[in-house]
Amino acid sequence: MTPREHAGNGLPPGGGPRMGEVAVVGAGLTGCLLACFLARRGYQVTLYERRPDPRGRPPERGRSINLALSERGLDALRRIGLDGQVMAGALPMRGRMVHPVRGTPGFQPYSTHGDRAINSIGRGALNDALLAAATGRPGVRAVFGHRLTGLDPASGTMTFQTEDGEVKASAPVVLGADGAGSAVRGRLLAYGTLTETVDLLDHGYKELTIPPHDGDFALDPGALHIWPRGTSMMIALPNPDRSFTCTLFWPADGPGGFASLDAPEAVERHFRAEYPDVMPLAPGLVEDYLRNPVGTLGTVRCASWHAEGRVGLIGDAAHAIVPFYGQGANCAFEDVVELDRCLDAAGDDWAEALPLFEARRRDDTEAIARMALANFVEMRDKVASPVFRLGKSVEHALERALPGRYVSRYELVSFSTMPYARVRRRVRRQHQVLAALAGAGTLVLGALAVRAARGGTGGRGT
Numbered sequence: 001m002t003p004r005e006h007a008g009n010g011l012p013p014g015g016g017p018r019m020g021e022v023a024v025v026g027a028g029l030t031g032c033l034l035a036c037f038l039a040r041r042g043y044q045v046t047l048y049e050r051r052p053d054p055r056g057r058p059p060e061r062g063r064s065i066n067l068a069l070s071e072r073g074l075d076a077l078r079r080i081g082l083d084g085q086v087m088a089g090a091l092p093m094r095g096r097m098v099h100p101v102r103g104t105p106g107f108q109p110y111s112t113h114g115d116r117a118i119n120s121i122g123r124g125a126l127n128d129a130l131l132a133a134a135t136g137r138p139g140v141r142a143v144f145g146h147r148l149t150g151l152d153p154a155s156g157t158m159t160f161q162t163e164d165g166e167v168k169a170s171a172p173v174v175l176g177a178d179g180a181g182s183a184v185r186g187r188l189l190a191y192g193t194l195t196e197t198v199d200l201l202d203h204g205y206k207e208l209t210i211p212p213h214d215g216d217f218a219l220d221p222g223a224l225h226i227w228p229r230g231t232s233m234m235i236a237l238p239n240p241d242r243s244f245t246c247t248l249f250w251p252a253d254g255p256g257g258f259a260s261l262d263a264p265e266a267v268e269r270h271f272r273a274e275y276p277d278v279m280p281l282a283p284g285l286v287e288d289y290l291r292n293p294v295g296t297l298g299t300v301r302c303a304s305w306h307a308e309g310r311v312g313l314i315g316d317a318a319h320a321i322v323p324f325y326g327q328g329a330n331c332a333f334e335d336v337v338e339l340d341r342c343l344d345a346a347g348d349d350w351a352e353a354l355p356l357f358e359a360r361r362r363d364d365t366e367a368i369a370r371m372a373l374a375n376f377v378e379m380r381d382k383v384a385s386p387v388f389r390l391g392k393s394v395e396h397a398l399e400r401a402l403p404g405r406y407v408s409r410y411e412l413v414s415f416s417t418m419p420y421a422r423v424r425r426r427v428r429r430q431h432q433v434l435a436a437l438a439g440a441g442t443l444v445l446g447a448l449a450v451r452a453a454r455g456g457t458g459g460r461g462t
Protein backbone atom coordinates (compact mmCIF):
# COMPACT_ATOMS: atom_id res chain seq x y z
CA MET A 1 0.00 0.00 0.00
CA THR A 2 1.27 3.51 -0.76
CA PRO A 3 1.14 6.16 1.94
CA ARG A 4 -1.49 8.06 -0.04
CA GLU A 5 -3.98 5.20 0.17
CA HIS A 6 -4.52 5.84 3.86
CA ALA A 7 -3.96 9.60 3.87
CA GLY A 8 -6.56 11.55 5.82
CA ASN A 9 -7.70 10.53 9.27
CA GLY A 10 -8.11 6.89 8.17
CA LEU A 11 -11.39 6.43 10.02
CA PRO A 12 -14.09 4.47 8.20
CA PRO A 13 -17.24 6.28 7.01
CA GLY A 14 -19.25 7.07 10.11
CA GLY A 15 -16.16 6.82 12.28
CA GLY A 16 -17.27 3.68 14.13
CA PRO A 17 -14.82 1.03 15.36
CA ARG A 18 -13.62 -1.61 12.85
CA MET A 19 -13.48 -4.68 15.01
CA GLY A 20 -10.88 -7.18 13.94
CA GLU A 21 -8.29 -4.61 12.83
CA VAL A 22 -4.99 -4.19 14.65
CA ALA A 23 -2.14 -1.77 13.91
CA VAL A 24 1.25 -3.09 14.99
CA VAL A 25 3.93 -0.37 15.13
CA GLY A 26 7.35 -1.87 14.38
CA ALA A 27 8.04 -4.78 12.00
CA GLY A 28 11.01 -6.05 14.01
CA LEU A 29 11.18 -9.49 15.59
CA THR A 30 8.29 -8.97 18.00
CA GLY A 31 6.00 -7.11 15.60
CA CYS A 32 6.31 -9.71 12.84
CA LEU A 33 5.77 -12.67 15.16
CA LEU A 34 2.82 -10.88 16.75
CA ALA A 35 1.29 -10.31 13.30
CA CYS A 36 1.52 -14.08 12.62
CA PHE A 37 -0.28 -14.93 15.85
CA LEU A 38 -2.96 -12.25 15.36
CA ALA A 39 -3.57 -13.31 11.76
CA ARG A 40 -4.10 -16.86 13.00
CA ARG A 41 -6.83 -15.49 15.27
CA GLY A 42 -8.46 -13.87 12.22
CA TYR A 43 -7.39 -10.24 12.72
CA GLN A 44 -6.61 -7.83 9.90
CA VAL A 45 -3.13 -6.59 10.79
CA THR A 46 -1.16 -3.63 9.43
CA LEU A 47 2.52 -3.52 10.36
CA TYR A 48 3.92 0.03 10.30
CA GLU A 49 7.71 0.13 10.08
CA ARG A 50 9.94 3.21 10.00
CA ARG A 51 12.73 1.53 7.98
CA PRO A 52 12.60 0.70 4.29
CA ASP A 53 11.59 -2.83 3.33
CA PRO A 54 14.52 -4.94 4.65
CA ARG A 55 13.89 -7.96 2.41
CA GLY A 56 16.86 -8.70 0.19
CA ARG A 57 19.01 -5.92 1.68
CA PRO A 58 22.29 -6.66 3.50
CA PRO A 59 22.05 -6.41 7.32
CA GLU A 60 22.83 -3.06 8.91
CA ARG A 61 26.58 -2.96 9.52
CA GLY A 62 27.77 -2.81 13.11
CA ARG A 63 24.33 -3.46 14.60
CA SER A 64 24.04 -6.92 16.17
CA ILE A 65 23.81 -9.18 13.14
CA ASN A 66 23.21 -12.28 15.20
CA LEU A 67 21.60 -13.35 18.44
CA ALA A 68 21.26 -16.47 20.55
CA LEU A 69 17.86 -18.12 20.27
CA SER A 70 16.94 -20.61 22.98
CA GLU A 71 13.95 -22.65 24.15
CA ARG A 72 11.51 -19.80 24.87
CA GLY A 73 11.94 -18.30 21.42
CA LEU A 74 11.83 -21.70 19.76
CA ASP A 75 8.66 -22.61 21.64
CA ALA A 76 6.94 -19.55 20.14
CA LEU A 77 8.19 -20.35 16.63
CA ARG A 78 7.04 -23.98 16.96
CA ARG A 79 3.49 -22.80 17.64
CA ILE A 80 3.31 -21.28 14.17
CA GLY A 81 5.39 -23.95 12.43
CA LEU A 82 8.43 -21.73 11.78
CA ASP A 83 10.99 -23.48 14.00
CA GLY A 84 12.27 -25.84 11.30
CA GLN A 85 12.89 -23.08 8.78
CA VAL A 86 14.59 -20.83 11.32
CA MET A 87 16.72 -23.60 12.80
CA ALA A 88 17.95 -24.62 9.33
CA GLY A 89 20.04 -21.44 9.34
CA ALA A 90 21.11 -21.68 13.00
CA LEU A 91 24.43 -22.73 14.48
CA PRO A 92 24.17 -24.59 17.80
CA MET A 93 26.51 -23.42 20.59
CA ARG A 94 26.81 -26.08 23.33
CA GLY A 95 28.88 -24.02 25.75
CA ARG A 96 31.24 -21.15 26.28
CA MET A 97 34.82 -21.07 25.14
CA VAL A 98 36.63 -18.85 27.62
CA HIS A 99 39.73 -17.12 26.25
CA PRO A 100 42.27 -16.03 28.89
CA VAL A 101 44.80 -13.29 28.07
CA ARG A 102 47.50 -15.98 27.90
CA GLY A 103 47.07 -19.73 27.69
CA THR A 104 44.65 -22.13 26.06
CA PRO A 105 40.91 -21.39 25.83
CA GLY A 106 38.73 -23.61 28.03
CA PHE A 107 35.30 -25.02 27.10
CA GLN A 108 32.47 -24.85 29.68
CA PRO A 109 29.31 -26.74 28.60
CA TYR A 110 25.98 -24.99 29.19
CA SER A 111 24.11 -28.12 30.20
CA THR A 112 24.66 -31.51 31.75
CA HIS A 113 22.60 -32.77 28.79
CA GLY A 114 25.34 -32.77 26.16
CA ASP A 115 23.01 -32.14 23.22
CA ARG A 116 21.45 -28.93 24.60
CA ALA A 117 22.57 -25.79 22.84
CA ILE A 118 21.64 -22.17 22.34
CA ASN A 119 21.49 -21.19 18.70
CA SER A 120 23.32 -18.43 16.86
CA ILE A 121 20.86 -16.95 14.35
CA GLY A 122 21.29 -14.19 11.80
CA ARG A 123 19.07 -11.39 13.05
CA GLY A 124 18.30 -10.16 9.53
CA ALA A 125 17.45 -13.65 8.30
CA LEU A 126 15.19 -14.24 11.30
CA ASN A 127 13.43 -10.91 10.76
CA ASP A 128 13.03 -11.66 7.03
CA ALA A 129 11.59 -15.12 7.77
CA LEU A 130 9.10 -13.68 10.27
CA LEU A 131 8.14 -10.84 7.94
CA ALA A 132 7.58 -13.27 5.06
CA ALA A 133 5.54 -15.55 7.35
CA ALA A 134 3.45 -12.60 8.53
CA THR A 135 2.79 -11.03 5.14
CA GLY A 136 2.13 -14.47 3.66
CA ARG A 137 -0.87 -14.86 5.96
CA PRO A 138 -4.27 -13.58 4.84
CA GLY A 139 -5.10 -10.22 6.37
CA VAL A 140 -1.53 -9.01 7.08
CA ARG A 141 0.12 -6.15 5.21
CA ALA A 142 3.32 -4.29 5.95
CA VAL A 143 3.90 -0.59 5.31
CA PHE A 144 7.52 0.59 5.27
CA GLY A 145 9.05 4.03 5.57
CA HIS A 146 6.44 4.99 8.19
CA ARG A 147 7.83 6.43 11.41
CA LEU A 148 5.20 6.85 14.11
CA THR A 149 5.38 10.41 15.45
CA GLY A 150 1.96 10.84 17.01
CA LEU A 151 -0.77 8.76 18.64
CA ASP A 152 -4.09 9.62 20.23
CA PRO A 153 -4.80 6.66 22.53
CA ALA A 154 -8.44 7.68 22.95
CA SER A 155 -9.24 7.34 19.23
CA GLY A 156 -6.42 5.07 17.98
CA THR A 157 -5.39 7.75 15.47
CA MET A 158 -1.70 7.51 14.53
CA THR A 159 0.52 10.03 12.75
CA PHE A 160 3.45 8.85 10.64
CA GLN A 161 6.35 10.67 9.06
CA THR A 162 6.93 9.34 5.53
CA GLU A 163 8.93 10.38 2.45
CA ASP A 164 5.73 11.94 1.16
CA GLY A 165 5.09 13.92 4.32
CA GLU A 166 2.78 13.32 7.25
CA VAL A 167 0.21 10.55 7.03
CA LYS A 168 -2.59 9.64 9.43
CA ALA A 169 -4.18 6.25 9.99
CA SER A 170 -6.28 4.72 12.72
CA ALA A 171 -7.18 1.32 14.13
CA PRO A 172 -9.37 0.06 16.96
CA VAL A 173 -6.28 -1.55 18.52
CA VAL A 174 -2.71 -0.18 18.36
CA LEU A 175 0.19 -2.30 19.63
CA GLY A 176 3.65 -0.81 20.12
CA ALA A 177 6.32 -3.35 19.11
CA ASP A 178 8.74 -0.57 18.28
CA GLY A 179 11.67 -1.51 20.47
CA ALA A 180 13.58 -0.06 23.41
CA GLY A 181 13.19 3.56 22.25
CA SER A 182 9.47 3.02 21.55
CA ALA A 183 7.62 6.01 20.12
CA VAL A 184 4.32 4.43 21.24
CA ARG A 185 5.66 4.36 24.80
CA GLY A 186 6.70 7.98 24.39
CA ARG A 187 3.16 8.89 23.32
CA LEU A 188 1.65 7.09 26.34
CA LEU A 189 4.09 8.97 28.57
CA ALA A 190 2.92 12.27 27.07
CA TYR A 191 -0.72 11.14 27.39
CA GLY A 192 -0.19 10.69 31.13
CA THR A 193 -1.11 7.01 31.55
CA LEU A 194 2.48 5.74 31.72
CA THR A 195 5.56 6.33 33.85
CA GLU A 196 8.98 4.96 32.94
CA THR A 197 12.53 4.55 34.16
CA VAL A 198 15.40 3.92 31.77
CA ASP A 199 18.60 2.73 33.49
CA LEU A 200 21.48 3.03 31.07
CA LEU A 201 24.62 0.97 31.71
CA ASP A 202 28.00 2.68 31.93
CA HIS A 203 29.02 0.15 29.28
CA GLY A 204 28.23 0.37 25.59
CA TYR A 205 28.73 -2.15 22.79
CA LYS A 206 30.52 -2.21 19.46
CA GLU A 207 30.62 -4.94 16.84
CA LEU A 208 33.65 -6.30 15.00
CA THR A 209 34.04 -9.19 12.56
CA ILE A 210 36.34 -12.19 12.46
CA PRO A 211 36.17 -13.26 8.79
CA PRO A 212 36.43 -16.89 7.61
CA HIS A 213 39.98 -18.24 7.61
CA ASP A 214 40.89 -20.16 4.43
CA GLY A 215 37.16 -20.58 3.81
CA ASP A 216 36.50 -22.06 7.26
CA PHE A 217 35.62 -20.80 10.74
CA ALA A 218 38.59 -19.15 12.44
CA LEU A 219 37.35 -20.42 15.84
CA ASP A 220 35.26 -23.38 17.04
CA PRO A 221 31.73 -22.65 15.71
CA GLY A 222 30.16 -24.93 18.35
CA ALA A 223 30.73 -22.45 21.17
CA LEU A 224 29.97 -18.91 22.21
CA HIS A 225 33.42 -17.37 22.69
CA ILE A 226 34.09 -15.08 25.65
CA TRP A 227 37.13 -12.98 26.49
CA PRO A 228 36.41 -11.99 30.12
CA ARG A 229 38.55 -9.04 31.19
CA GLY A 230 37.22 -8.02 34.61
CA THR A 231 35.31 -4.82 34.01
CA SER A 232 34.84 -5.43 30.30
CA MET A 233 34.61 -8.32 27.85
CA MET A 234 34.29 -9.41 24.25
CA ILE A 235 32.08 -12.20 22.94
CA ALA A 236 31.90 -13.84 19.49
CA LEU A 237 29.04 -15.78 17.88
CA PRO A 238 29.37 -17.81 14.66
CA ASN A 239 27.51 -16.88 11.46
CA PRO A 240 26.40 -19.21 8.65
CA ASP A 241 28.91 -17.52 6.27
CA ARG A 242 31.69 -18.85 8.57
CA SER A 243 32.51 -15.46 10.00
CA PHE A 244 32.09 -14.52 13.67
CA THR A 245 30.39 -11.40 14.96
CA CYS A 246 32.35 -10.10 17.94
CA THR A 247 30.75 -7.70 20.38
CA LEU A 248 32.84 -5.59 22.70
CA PHE A 249 31.12 -4.67 25.96
CA TRP A 250 33.35 -1.92 27.28
CA PRO A 251 32.89 1.07 29.59
CA ALA A 252 31.86 4.16 27.64
CA ASP A 253 34.43 6.32 29.45
CA GLY A 254 37.51 5.97 31.60
CA PRO A 255 40.60 3.80 31.08
CA GLY A 256 39.98 0.98 28.58
CA GLY A 257 36.71 2.65 27.57
CA PHE A 258 35.47 3.46 24.07
CA ALA A 259 36.01 7.21 24.48
CA SER A 260 39.67 6.87 25.45
CA LEU A 261 40.49 4.34 22.70
CA ASP A 262 39.89 6.39 19.58
CA ALA A 263 43.27 6.37 17.78
CA PRO A 264 44.43 3.45 15.57
CA GLU A 265 47.72 2.89 17.44
CA ALA A 266 46.03 2.89 20.86
CA VAL A 267 43.35 0.48 19.64
CA GLU A 268 45.92 -1.91 18.21
CA ARG A 269 48.05 -1.73 21.38
CA HIS A 270 45.02 -2.45 23.53
CA PHE A 271 43.97 -5.48 21.48
CA ARG A 272 47.53 -6.83 21.41
CA ALA A 273 47.70 -6.57 25.21
CA GLU A 274 44.19 -7.75 26.13
CA TYR A 275 43.03 -9.94 23.23
CA PRO A 276 46.30 -11.24 21.71
CA ASP A 277 44.70 -14.31 20.09
CA VAL A 278 42.15 -12.17 18.21
CA MET A 279 44.56 -9.87 16.38
CA PRO A 280 45.83 -12.47 13.86
CA LEU A 281 42.23 -13.60 13.16
CA ALA A 282 40.78 -10.16 12.38
CA PRO A 283 42.94 -8.24 9.92
CA GLY A 284 40.36 -5.44 9.60
CA LEU A 285 39.84 -5.13 13.34
CA VAL A 286 41.21 -1.63 13.84
CA GLU A 287 39.30 -0.22 10.83
CA ASP A 288 36.10 -1.97 12.00
CA TYR A 289 36.61 -0.58 15.48
CA LEU A 290 37.08 2.99 14.28
CA ARG A 291 34.17 2.82 11.81
CA ASN A 292 31.47 0.99 13.77
CA PRO A 293 29.15 2.86 16.13
CA VAL A 294 28.92 2.40 19.90
CA GLY A 295 25.46 1.22 20.93
CA THR A 296 23.90 1.97 24.31
CA LEU A 297 22.58 -0.70 26.67
CA GLY A 298 19.96 -0.33 29.34
CA THR A 299 16.90 -1.57 31.16
CA VAL A 300 13.49 -0.04 30.45
CA ARG A 301 10.78 -0.34 33.08
CA CYS A 302 7.37 1.25 32.61
CA ALA A 303 3.75 1.03 33.72
CA SER A 304 1.06 0.77 32.52
CA TRP A 305 1.74 -1.11 29.31
CA HIS A 306 -1.78 -0.28 28.09
CA ALA A 307 -4.18 2.63 27.75
CA GLU A 308 -7.82 3.20 26.90
CA GLY A 309 -8.45 -0.52 26.40
CA ARG A 310 -6.98 -0.31 22.89
CA VAL A 311 -3.28 0.61 23.03
CA GLY A 312 -0.63 -1.80 24.33
CA LEU A 313 3.13 -2.29 24.48
CA ILE A 314 4.97 -5.55 23.87
CA GLY A 315 8.57 -6.80 23.64
CA ASP A 316 11.42 -4.33 24.13
CA ALA A 317 8.95 -1.43 23.92
CA ALA A 318 7.52 -2.55 27.28
CA HIS A 319 10.61 -3.99 29.00
CA ALA A 320 13.97 -3.76 27.20
CA ILE A 321 16.77 -5.54 29.07
CA VAL A 322 20.56 -5.79 28.81
CA PRO A 323 21.69 -8.64 26.52
CA PHE A 324 23.83 -10.66 28.94
CA TYR A 325 21.49 -13.62 29.30
CA GLY A 326 20.73 -13.73 25.56
CA GLN A 327 17.03 -13.42 26.41
CA GLY A 328 15.65 -10.12 25.04
CA ALA A 329 14.16 -11.58 21.86
CA ASN A 330 13.35 -14.89 23.56
CA CYS A 331 11.42 -13.00 26.22
CA ALA A 332 9.66 -10.88 23.60
CA PHE A 333 8.59 -14.03 21.72
CA GLU A 334 7.26 -15.42 24.99
CA ASP A 335 5.26 -12.17 25.34
CA VAL A 336 3.55 -12.91 22.04
CA VAL A 337 2.55 -16.40 23.21
CA GLU A 338 1.23 -14.99 26.48
CA LEU A 339 -0.77 -12.21 24.77
CA ASP A 340 -2.34 -14.89 22.57
CA ARG A 341 -3.32 -16.81 25.73
CA CYS A 342 -4.75 -13.63 27.27
CA LEU A 343 -6.89 -13.05 24.18
CA ASP A 344 -8.17 -16.62 24.60
CA ALA A 345 -8.96 -15.95 28.25
CA ALA A 346 -10.66 -12.62 27.49
CA GLY A 347 -12.63 -13.84 24.46
CA ASP A 348 -10.69 -11.29 22.34
CA ASP A 349 -11.90 -8.37 24.45
CA TRP A 350 -8.79 -6.16 24.25
CA ALA A 351 -9.84 -3.98 27.17
CA GLU A 352 -9.63 -7.11 29.32
CA ALA A 353 -6.74 -8.85 27.55
CA LEU A 354 -4.22 -5.99 27.70
CA PRO A 355 -4.33 -5.50 31.51
CA LEU A 356 -4.31 -9.28 31.97
CA PHE A 357 -1.20 -9.52 29.78
CA GLU A 358 0.60 -6.92 31.87
CA ALA A 359 -0.47 -8.60 35.12
CA ARG A 360 0.79 -11.98 33.93
CA ARG A 361 4.11 -10.77 32.45
CA ARG A 362 5.25 -8.02 34.81
CA ASP A 363 6.98 -10.21 37.43
CA ASP A 364 8.58 -12.39 34.79
CA THR A 365 10.02 -9.52 32.78
CA GLU A 366 11.34 -7.91 35.96
CA ALA A 367 12.95 -11.24 36.93
CA ILE A 368 14.80 -11.62 33.62
CA ALA A 369 15.83 -7.93 33.72
CA ARG A 370 17.56 -8.60 37.06
CA MET A 371 19.09 -11.92 36.01
CA ALA A 372 20.45 -10.31 32.82
CA LEU A 373 22.17 -7.56 34.82
CA ALA A 374 23.65 -10.08 37.25
CA ASN A 375 24.93 -12.22 34.40
CA PHE A 376 27.11 -9.38 33.09
CA VAL A 377 29.34 -9.64 36.17
CA GLU A 378 29.45 -13.41 35.77
CA MET A 379 30.41 -13.27 32.09
CA ARG A 380 32.97 -10.48 32.16
CA ASP A 381 34.65 -11.51 35.41
CA LYS A 382 33.69 -14.70 37.22
CA VAL A 383 33.88 -17.23 34.35
CA ALA A 384 37.67 -16.84 34.33
CA SER A 385 38.06 -17.79 38.00
CA PRO A 386 39.02 -21.35 39.08
CA VAL A 387 36.70 -21.01 42.09
CA PHE A 388 33.81 -20.22 39.78
CA ARG A 389 34.66 -23.20 37.58
CA LEU A 390 34.77 -25.49 40.61
CA GLY A 391 31.41 -24.11 41.77
CA LYS A 392 29.94 -24.84 38.34
CA SER A 393 31.38 -28.35 38.48
CA VAL A 394 29.62 -28.89 41.81
CA GLU A 395 26.41 -27.51 40.33
CA HIS A 396 26.54 -29.85 37.34
CA ALA A 397 27.38 -32.78 39.63
CA LEU A 398 24.34 -31.94 41.74
CA GLU A 399 22.19 -31.78 38.61
CA ARG A 400 23.34 -35.27 37.68
CA ALA A 401 22.96 -36.60 41.24
CA LEU A 402 19.50 -35.07 41.75
CA PRO A 403 17.94 -35.06 38.26
CA GLY A 404 14.94 -32.74 38.08
CA ARG A 405 15.37 -31.73 41.75
CA TYR A 406 18.44 -29.54 41.37
CA VAL A 407 18.51 -27.62 38.08
CA SER A 408 20.88 -24.72 37.36
CA ARG A 409 19.62 -21.24 36.61
CA TYR A 410 21.13 -21.32 33.13
CA GLU A 411 19.35 -24.57 32.35
CA LEU A 412 15.99 -23.20 33.55
CA VAL A 413 16.35 -19.87 31.72
CA SER A 414 17.70 -21.17 28.43
CA PHE A 415 16.38 -24.70 28.08
CA SER A 416 12.92 -24.48 29.65
CA THR A 417 9.83 -22.27 29.50
CA MET A 418 9.43 -22.08 33.28
CA PRO A 419 8.28 -18.50 34.02
CA TYR A 420 11.34 -16.34 34.76
CA ALA A 421 10.03 -15.26 38.19
CA ARG A 422 9.60 -18.93 39.18
CA VAL A 423 13.13 -19.62 37.98
CA ARG A 424 14.47 -16.90 40.29
CA ARG A 425 12.48 -18.19 43.28
CA ARG A 426 13.48 -21.79 42.64
CA VAL A 427 17.17 -21.00 42.25
CA ARG A 428 17.11 -18.92 45.43
CA ARG A 429 15.57 -21.90 47.29
CA GLN A 430 18.18 -24.27 45.85
CA HIS A 431 20.97 -21.95 46.97
CA GLN A 432 19.46 -21.71 50.46
CA VAL A 433 19.43 -25.50 50.73
CA LEU A 434 23.03 -25.67 49.52
CA ALA A 435 24.11 -23.00 52.00
CA ALA A 436 22.41 -24.94 54.80
CA LEU A 437 24.15 -28.13 53.74
CA ALA A 438 27.50 -26.39 53.56
CA GLY A 439 26.91 -24.74 56.95
CA ALA A 440 26.23 -28.13 58.53
CA GLY A 441 29.61 -29.25 57.27
CA THR A 442 28.13 -32.06 55.26
CA LEU A 443 30.59 -34.25 53.49
CA VAL A 444 28.29 -34.82 50.54
CA LEU A 445 29.20 -31.53 48.91
CA GLY A 446 32.91 -32.10 49.22
CA ALA A 447 32.64 -35.58 47.78
CA LEU A 448 30.61 -34.31 44.83
CA ALA A 449 33.07 -31.47 44.23
CA VAL A 450 36.02 -33.84 44.14
CA ARG A 451 34.19 -36.18 41.80
CA ALA A 452 33.06 -33.32 39.57
CA ALA A 453 36.50 -31.69 39.51
CA ARG A 454 37.88 -34.97 38.18
CA GLY A 455 35.12 -34.90 35.51
CA GLY A 456 36.00 -31.23 34.77
CA THR A 457 32.62 -29.72 33.75
CA GLY A 458 31.07 -26.34 34.48
CA GLY A 459 29.40 -23.35 32.92
CA ARG A 460 26.53 -20.98 33.18
CA GLY A 461 25.66 -17.71 31.50
CA THR A 462 25.49 -16.80 27.86
Ligand SMILES: Cc1cc2nc3c(=O)[nH]c(=O)nc-3n(C[C@H](O)[C@H](O)[C@H](O)COP(=O)(O)OP(=O)(O)OC[C@H]3O[C@@H](n4cnc5c(N)ncnc54)[C@H](O)[C@@H]3O)c2cc1C
Pocket residue numbers: 025026027028029030031048049050051064066067068069146147148149177178179180181182183184205247295314315316317323325326327328329330331332
Ligand atom coordinates in the same frame (compact mmCIF):
# COMPACT_ATOMS: atom_id res chain seq x y z
C1 LIG B 1 24.10 -6.28 21.39
C2 LIG B 1 22.81 -7.01 21.58
C3 LIG B 1 22.79 -8.39 21.60
C4 LIG B 1 21.60 -9.09 21.79
N1 LIG B 1 21.63 -10.45 21.83
C5 LIG B 1 20.50 -11.13 22.05
C6 LIG B 1 20.51 -12.55 22.11
O1 LIG B 1 21.55 -13.19 21.96
N2 LIG B 1 19.33 -13.21 22.34
C7 LIG B 1 18.15 -12.53 22.50
O2 LIG B 1 17.11 -13.17 22.70
N3 LIG B 1 18.10 -11.18 22.46
C8 LIG B 1 19.24 -10.47 22.24
N4 LIG B 1 19.20 -9.10 22.17
C9 LIG B 1 17.92 -8.41 22.43
C10 LIG B 1 17.05 -8.37 21.17
O3 LIG B 1 17.76 -7.77 20.12
C11 LIG B 1 15.79 -7.58 21.45
O4 LIG B 1 15.18 -8.02 22.63
C12 LIG B 1 14.80 -7.75 20.29
O5 LIG B 1 15.35 -7.25 19.10
C13 LIG B 1 13.49 -7.04 20.61
O6 LIG B 1 12.66 -7.09 19.48
P1 LIG B 1 11.56 -5.96 19.26
O7 LIG B 1 10.92 -6.32 17.98
O8 LIG B 1 10.74 -5.82 20.48
O9 LIG B 1 12.40 -4.61 19.11
P2 LIG B 1 13.37 -4.22 17.92
O10 LIG B 1 14.16 -5.38 17.48
O11 LIG B 1 14.11 -3.01 18.38
O12 LIG B 1 12.39 -3.83 16.72
C14 LIG B 1 11.63 -2.65 16.76
C15 LIG B 1 11.17 -2.31 15.35
O13 LIG B 1 10.37 -1.14 15.42
C16 LIG B 1 10.80 -0.22 14.43
N5 LIG B 1 10.51 1.13 14.93
C17 LIG B 1 11.14 1.80 15.92
N6 LIG B 1 10.59 3.01 16.10
C18 LIG B 1 9.59 3.11 15.21
C19 LIG B 1 8.64 4.14 14.91
N7 LIG B 1 8.65 5.31 15.56
N8 LIG B 1 7.72 3.92 13.93
C20 LIG B 1 7.72 2.74 13.24
N9 LIG B 1 8.60 1.74 13.48
C21 LIG B 1 9.51 1.92 14.46
C22 LIG B 1 12.30 -0.49 14.30
O14 LIG B 1 12.81 -0.01 13.06
C23 LIG B 1 12.34 -2.01 14.42
O15 LIG B 1 12.12 -2.64 13.19
C24 LIG B 1 20.38 -8.37 21.97
C25 LIG B 1 20.39 -6.98 21.94
C26 LIG B 1 21.59 -6.30 21.75
C27 LIG B 1 21.57 -4.80 21.72
